[in-house]
Amino acid sequence: MSKRVINHRLRPSVLRTRGAVVAAGIGAVMVVGAGAGVASADAGKTAVANPATAVVAQGNTQVKAVKAAAVKAVKAAAVKAGKAKPAKKAVAWVKPVTGYTLSASFNQGGAMWSHKHSGQDFAVPVGTQVKAAHGGVVVKAGPNGGGDGSAYGNAIVIEHANGQYSQYAHLSKIDVGVGQTVKTGQDIARSGNTGNSSGPHLHFEIRTTPNYGSAVNPVAFLRAAGVTV
Template sequence: MSKRAMNLNLASPQLRTRVAVLAAGLGASAMLGVGVASAATGADTATGAAAGAVAAQADAQSKAAQSVQTAEQSKKEAPKAKSAEKKAESKPAKKKSSWSVPVNDASISATYGTGGDRWANKHSGQDYAVSVGTDVHAAHGGTVVKTGGNGAGDGPAYGNAVVVKHADKTYTQYAHLSQINVTPGQTVEQGEKIALSGNTGNSSGPHLHFEVRTGPNYGSAIDPAAFLSSKGL
């Protein structure tokens, strides 16, 4: 055996030992790396779980606070709502009147009791300024008692006129008409068209002369504005 071979053989156990030690060291390092990595992963998981728990708790607290705030707001608003409800209950509903004005969208051109050259005596009714041909409606339900020219018997100053008797023993008269659409004895309802306005009789311009009377004939008129006001108009 050569000297070189002997040296190799002699070195072999030492070499093998060194290789083994080196391999063991490398293995330990590798294992340590795996452990560190595992520990890091575990720490990240734990951190994530903790963060999730904190977020969930914060969300729950926020919802709880919002519920409390909503409840407090409802408590504050409850008295206001009750007060409004009480007011609504205590306020009586406005009753619809069974009377109405005889023409729509008209202005008053002369009132009851007015004096002047246009009338022999003080004005016995209320004048509504409307154009010729405007619909005239019954101010209240009743029965037609008089119609025709010459004020339906009340005199030429009224021109064409209609008189209606009502259940409360009052009468309404509609004068200076251009057309009459009802006849004596006919029953009419509130708001029913009974004539067209005009400029007949003693009239200084197109209008409707309206009277409220205690009887069917001239001389029994009362203030129509006060009467209609008493009926809620």
């Protein structure tokens, strides 16, 4: 008799507890929308005890997504209104000097060279700032063409990540050393008239190896990279 009374007294309490859990789940579903309701229903199959937890987690994810979209929209509006500048693209290649006149060209013949001309000459006054045409690592730097021969005078060779090399010759001053990493457009030397030179200029080459004899047309190469000389 006592057992029946106990069980009978507990039933209303159990029913009330179950009703509260179901009500909480339904209320949460109504707040966050139909999509969350499906998630809560699925979650309820494995974790009926607390369906509101899954609803709250999904709500937090939705809030983060909305914030990210809002920040992106604000930045785009600022750029459009002229209050902010868009991110700059990385510079590919640049001219090695400015204020120049093109003189001897690639593959040009003549008494000045034992073979045809291996680069492009930029006629500039002695002391003109010479820049790295592209970022890379200095592999040659010094007199005697940095090891390529006395005809080049003081010279620098830079190795680039794309497998090409650039060479700068007849320099009056070298401002970088072997093993040094340089950035695109960085000042690396001063132009001059050293070596086998008929007048102040920068001799510029693009090579497929660091050594003499592997040069390609530097003007065509630069133009293909978007640089007009």
